[in-house]
Amino acid sequence: MQFTRRNLLKTTAAASAALAAPHLWLPTASEAWGATLKKGEPIKVGLLFSLTGSLAVPEEDSTLVMQYAIEEINKAGGVAGVPIEPVIVDAKSDFAVYSEKAKELILREKVIALFGCYTSASRKAILPTVMQRDHLLYYPTCYEGAECTQNTICTGPLANQHSQDLIPFMVQQFGKRVFFVGSNYVWPKESNKNAKVWLQKAGGELLGEEYIPLGSSEFGPVLNKIREAKPDFIFSTVVGASDIAFHKQFKQEGFKADKMPIASLTTGEIETRAMGAEFGAGHFLSAPYFQSLDNPTNNKFVESFLKSKYGKNGTTHYNMEETYTSAYVFKAGFEKAAAAVGFENVTPRAIRDHSGGVRVEDNVSPEGLIWIDENNFNCWLKPKIGQCQADGTFKIVKAADSHVAPDPYSIYPDAGVCTKDGLKSPDGKIRKSVI
């Protein structure tokens, strides 16, 4: 092709049309999406997780366990008698891709709900789309709160549920001097804000607070400061690969888990296996689920999941279990909505409206009975504290006596209370879709 002005213009025009194409077909909000559910056709749901890139380690497991749950539900007769069909996409650990794929799933694939994300950053990347289309996101992992969207159902622990028992337990067992270490993004910072409230109530003393860039594996300077501060224990919100590096270097630098344990919100079975059990042994984790939970439902879940083709990574994990229960929360919500408005009229909004109070009983939920809050659509659950043993499994050292209420604004009383219609400020005003 000759490189002439005319050709250049033609190519540029063609290229820009091609680039713009994904946006051109997007319908406007008003025609967002019609009733596409037909009796006899499967119910489509979108699985929006990363299968490649830096977030693939936890999120690939989420996709696998979600497929397992869907297969299990379908075998048992599906949802309202109709099988679920997962539409699986790869978000590539890239926030722009999350947002683009969310649009694609909602508008092109016409899924009735999205299951996805592991980090708050990716959730915040897709929330504008989800809210604009009045769609529904199941967010099945730890969550920092301070959002009130009317479009999210969360089955993981909120910040207030996570550290409410952990901090007093650690202060009581090891002493009141504590050092906070976290990854440098929104979830650890919000979680630490919550933890400080519980620390103050427990009479603890915060010696220092350090944040490490996400993905960093150099903990020398932080450990140097910890050595200097001599805390009684460390509270960690370090995530992912960094978390493994942190635990390894902690032991390699001569710190002892029995003298200065790390109390973490994220270091579970996947992490301890990856770092080597000897680096995890002695440290603590707060989570609603551990693989070692001894109850008939969990024993069956662990055994049959690991035997299935989806259990190839060889472990179950709190994050996977929260994803698994989210499938059953969806089933219960959908069936309630279908009973109320009729199968063909079920919309994401209808599912959400009928999900308040839905329960996943202890013969289905491996962590035991959970239910969805009527107002903020987070999960009532029982946080547990586990201590990592020499073989990498966790021993439950404390379990909450009763279910803990999810409270996304527990440390922001001035902001108000999240209700199903919006954030209700103390002066009585209700604001919708607060993120």
Add this chain to the structure above:
Amino acid sequence: MDLGSLLNALILGVSIASIWLIAALGLTIIYGTAGVINMAHGEFIMLGAYSSYMLQFYLGLPYLLCLPASFVIVALVGLALERGLIRYLYNRPLDTLLATYGVSLVLMQGVRLIFGSDPKYLAVPEMFQSNVMLGSASISAFRIVVLAITAFLVFALWLLFYKTRFGVQVRAVMQNKEMAASFGINSGRIYMMTFALGAGLAGVAGALFGVLAIVLPTMGASYVVQAFLMVVVGGGSLAGSVVASGVTGEMQSVFAFFTNDTFARFIIFVLIVVFLRFRPQGLFAQAGARR
């Protein structure tokens, strides 16, 4: 905050510097000799970690033997890559950048397909999992191992480049390929061997980093930026990379000691940008090097 703690930070700085340097060594040699911008360097590091993991897992090889073995394995991968792809792209630095980026994606996904994306575990002898007191400073035994291996490799490379016939040839090719060729030096062979050598060094780095952090298909990405930084600041020479790693490693440790880790990284990047504004060729650029 006293003198002892500052000493602590300084010693730690040396250790951070050695980690940055060992990540950068192979890259420096490949870039310095052949002018190839090797975007797959991080994946060479990853391959080194996986080689050690395999040798341990399937053959039960002790950790210290995994280091030289990883060198050999990744050097062979480098050799194959050079013969199959890179040698057609010499003197086209931007094309090598694109091609090696593609290679990095292929390697990353290939390893992921074979081993899955779950992290692997690299075992090290118990004796390396303790700390050593140096006066009032405490440093982990494994960091001393990294430091010692880095020092050994730098010394060996210095011997190789400055005391052997091969080294003279490499330096001749670096300075003027055509002139060297007219003296009967086979520059293609020199390029091939330095590429394999650089890859092998990345392999050793991987075997070390797998112990400090994590063995994952994506692990390379976190080291390659650091490595490039050292090469650019150093100017592409071995001495440059040594000094660049030393200075930035110390700065990282000391700034982090007085402020925090995130701020230390930020300030280092600012200083590097300012430095490159006034000295774009880096610390010690070789005079007359032809790229």
